[in-house]
Amino acid sequence: MEEITLSLNGLQVTGRPGTTILELAQQNDISIPTLCYDPHLKPAGACRVCLVENEATGVLLASCVTPIASGMVINTESPKAIEARRTVVELLLASYPDACLICDEGSSCELGKIAFDLGVAEVRYSPMRHYYPIEDTNPFIERDLTKCILCGKCIRGCQELQEVGAIDYAYRGFDSIPATSLEVPLEQSP
Incomplete structure (x- = not known):
């Protein structure tokens, strides 16, 4: 199989066909935040926290589901991508419990960690919260x-x-x- 060459944060990199932008970034020690991605599961692109910009087209792409293509000019830290990620995180936080940004979970909360890394200290959107009782009747799983x-x-x-x-x-x-x-x-x- 012939390798695909593209630009990733200004570096010329190569990858195998079928590799996603996220996988190629990880192979090159470039961090992209994710919430719905898990290496043991098929990618879904559900959360959109992994958005990156293809500067060749100006299009934002979900890096976890988008396969690399020759000639792409991917910027994982463009202002457009960062602002889109912030908006996604703020919308998630608008539907999250009140105390999320000051909770005790600290670095074990992926959403809180990503919000901190993106500099999201407050939410610009009106709260749209649902409150559900904690489900703890199962001896193995607690769901909130x-x-x-x-x-x-x-x-x-x-x-x-x-x-x-x-x-x-x-x-x-x-x-x-x-x-x-x-x-x-x-x-x-x-």
């Missing part, structure tokens, strides 16, 4: 859907790794949640 950002990792993990498909998205739009069929408790799901 109030903090769910709809990244889909739990759903894809259940489908792709466990091959069970016990959960999927329920409802639409702002009311979407990961749920079991008929919303039965997890321990009663298939």
